[in-house]
Amino acid sequence: MNAESRYGARNGRWWGDLALGIRLAVGGARTLRASVLRLGLSAFGIGLAVALLLIAAGLNVGLTAQDDRSFARLPAPATAAEDARLYAAAGGTTFEGRFIEGDYFEVTGANPPVPPGLARIPAPGEIVLSPALAELLDSPEGAALRPRFDERVVGTIGNEGLTGPTELIFYAGSTGIAGSALGAEVPGFGQPQTGGLAYGIVLLIALGAVVLLVPLFVFVATSSRIAGAERDRSLAALRLVGADGRQTRRIAAAEALLSSVVGLALGAGLFLLARQAAPELELGGRSMFPADIVPPWYLVLLIVLAIPLLAVATAVFGMRRAVIEPLGVLRRAKPVQRRLWWRLGLLVLGVGLLGTASVQDDPDSAVPPAMFGAVVFLVAVPVLLPWVIERVMARVRGGSPSWQLASRRLQLDSGTPARVVAGIVVVLAGVVGLQTSMAGLDSVVGTSPAAASNQDEVEVTGYAEDGALAERLLSESVDVERVRSGYDVYLSGQHSTGLYVADCQTLRLEFQLPDCRDGAVFQVAGTEVPAGSTGQLVALGERGTADSPQWTVPESAGAARPRDASTATTAQLLATPGALAGVDLSGQARTVRAELISPNPEAVDRVRNALAPLDWRASITFGAEQGGEDSTAAVRAGLYAGTGLLILLAGVSLLVLAIEQVKERRRVFAVLSASGVPRGVLARSLLWQNAVPIGIGGVLAVGTGLLLARLVLGVADAPMVLDWSMLGTLGGAAVLLVLLVTAGTYPALRSATRLAALRAE
Incomplete structure (x- = not known):
């Protein structure tokens, strides 16, 4: 051939x-x-x-x-365009803990730019809603939200203008934006993506x-x-x-x-x-x-x-x-005795790779070895598990009949039960490492400090007559107990600082003051603005001009101390209106603060509805809704969801494999049952056969998971924070999983122990 x-x-x-x-x-x-x-x-x-x-x-x-x-x-960055065609102002709101993003537009020229998802810019009095927001407003749940949107709905935003189908967003037309300090010129739409995620995230x-x-x-x-x-x-x-x-x-x-x-x-x-x-x-x-x-x-x-x-x-x-x-x-x-050296070699290799990542100068270059090291480290867990089970069970002697059946089975073959529980052990090790790493990284890149504010207050900042309108609307609200207002001014000069102008009654609510009368000036403790300093009074964020009024810090300025951490203003200088006699403050930012009688969600919604006429003309902040920005919230939510799916998959796989093990041993179970061994003893032996590998694997998973977290946190230079409640929850979940899997195998065991099953074998 x-x-x-x-x-x-x-x-x-x-x-x-x-x-x-x-x-x-x-x-x-x-x-x-x-x-x-x-x-x-x-x-x-x-x-x-x-x-x-x-x-x-x-x-x-x-x-x-x-x-x-x-x-x-x-909006694209503003350019030196000869003719402005569009101005925009932000005007979002919050409803039931969800932020509703929105922009108001004013067209000032021909062919204005149009944001994605819109066919045209809505005219004054018109509004375009996202499908989710339109559905919310039409539902009974959105009844408390409708007063904030009295414009005529002229369309919905297309998918190309939305980040997702449940996003709440709107675009509305308005007037007066072009001449307002809150408005900004919009030459076009689209910005380059900047500001990547923090290295820890x-x-x-x-x-x-x-x-x-x-x-x-x-x-x-x-x-x-x-x-x-x-x-x-x-x-x-x-x-x-x-x-x-x-x-x-x-x-x-x-x-x-x-x-x-x-x-x-x-x-x-x-x-x-x-x-x-x-x-x-x-x-x-x-x-x-x-x-x-x-x-x-x-x-x-x-x-x-x-x-x-x-x-x-x-x-x-x-x-x-x-x-x-x-x-x-x-x-x-009984198989040949398992060797340990190559199993520990994988573990050492993973540790070495993670250690290599921790000494990298460039964070980008540290991520690949960290990922590969974590992969090798986690693969080492199921590889090491059969050796650990073999060594532990080799020292077991005696016990009840069900325990002897289970232990002898594990002594003869530790590889099969290790393979059955390998998936759940890897999940447990990964979850422990992941959760511990998140707790440590949160202390570095997670939640930023919440803004200091009273939880029962609302703060509204507007310009010119809008500040006065906000004060009137809040005074008329049945949910507001007390209203106070002041001007936030910027003193621009050699010693630039913020200046808060309000009457004595308002200042005393937030500061400890000496004797106060109209015309008094105070310096907050720790300020570095010397008496006699001169500067221009300008609006926040603006520069002084030749026409800007001048003001000098008087020598007789008293000392003031904040009453507590909830003091709203961060200005270093305080002044009563008499100290600025003759200075026109109508163009300055006027901040109105009101204390709510009861800061429950319904009262907050009613106050927001009362302030609806301000739309974009004021910045509205509720203390009850303020909090730190959690930069890892979305990441954590995604990882939690994935972890939940993995645990579910692990449970299903464990159940399927456990049932399969019962079917493979149906001849043994049939013979034992025919020999007089009670079915309950066999069921308890299955419980031990599931519990022992998971128990040993759980201890191994916790140990390796904590070691993995320590190595990862070393790469990110973050502290290690142990979450004992999480470890307890995982332990309880493992026990529950054993019970559920054992209960799920009982029908297969019952079928295998019938006399008919013995005749079939």
Whole structure:
């Protein structure tokens, strides 16, 4: 036979073995139903992992699309244009804890620029709403919000002008914006994206990606080995009719390949279904259009190639200790003692990579080794688990019958239970590391300090007659107890500082003052503006001109101290109106503060409705709604959601694999039951068989997770903060998971212990 003929024959055997493996996957069990169930369980586990991988790959694209649309609608930087065509002023509001973003426009020239999502600029008295805001205003829930929007609705904002389907935003037309200090010229729309995320947040996202993705590949590996014992019996039968060892491995690879291909198709379907639910889900107050969640083609190709390769490699690698002979499979003998050196080598490699990242000068160069180090570190956890279980159980002796059954099973085969719980252990290790890292990074890049303000106050800042209108509207509100007002002025000069002008009664509410009378001036404790300093009185944010009035700090200025941290003004100089006699303050910012009788959400809504006539003409801030800006809120929400899905997937996979283990041992359970062993003893032995590996794995996961967090926080130079409540919650979740999985395996155990099951065996 020539070389070409030998190659053709060998190639034909390859394809024949693969075809036989596929046929066995769909009909190789004792019944067609059992074959389909085995294939379905493997494909289901792989499909769930594939769906989550596709979602993770598409989320990054969706977030990028959101950012692109967000920056595309921002006003472009003002230029030295000869003729201004459009002016804008911000005029957002808050309703039930949700911020409603909005802009008011005034057209001052021909062909004004139009923001994305609008066909034209709304005229004065007209408004364009986002679909979510329009739906809210039309609903009974939005009844308290309608008084703030008395303009005529002339359309809705298109998707290209929204970051997501649930975004609340509006554009309205108005007048007077061009000549107001609150207005700004808009030469066009669209700004370049600037101001990337803080290094700690980038590191948090990178760690989260690793924590969420590594367990998925562990689930793929474990799912591809479902029904391994039954598959081995089929391969032994093939050896009996003449197949050699290489053929059996190719046949096993074909079965794994088929389950992975079916899992890919199932995962794609689950991904398409989950993508349609994107508008209903909000993470950190953000939602997405389904069309935004499109994984890049290269990541899809990587998933399509990596999943079958991983499944086939796991199936073939799992046969390394099996000696498949024509008369049976020698797998039940105690395996060779596991070596520790290469398992610890993975752990040390992960630590080394994370240590390398911690000494990088450039944060961007530190992220790749940190991610790769976290991957190696987490992979080391399930690799180390069988050795730990083997060493712990080798020292166990005696106990109740159920405990002896379970411990003997774990002593004979620690690899199978370790493989069953590998997914949940990796998830626990990742969650512990992720949560501890977030707690530490929050102290560096997380929540910024909340603005100091009274929680029962509303503050309104307006110019000219708008400040007086705000004072009148608040005085007429039934929810307001006391109103006070003053002018915020800027003293521009050699010693520039803020100047707050108000009557003695208002000043005494916020400061400890000596004897106060009209015409008095005070310096706040710690100020560095010497008496006799002269400057120009200008509006905040503006520069003085030749026409700006001059003012000199008098030598007789008294000392003032804030009453508490809630003092609203940050000015270093305080003055009564008599001290600025003859100075026109009508163009200065007038701040009106009012104390609410009861700062409940309903009262806040009523006060906001009372201030609705001010629209864009004033800045309105409620103390009850103020708080620190949490720069990691969206990141944390996304990671929490992903962690929840992973724990759910881990629980489902653990249940499927535990049921499969019961089915593989149905002969043993049937014999024990026929010999008089109560079913309750067998059920408790299953409980121990699930609880011991998860307990040992939980301790290992907590230890490695805390070590991972310490290494990651070392990279970010952040302190380590232990969240004991989180550790307790994870411990309780592990106990609950064991109980649920054991309860889920009871029907399979009951079926296996019937006498009919023994006759079938």
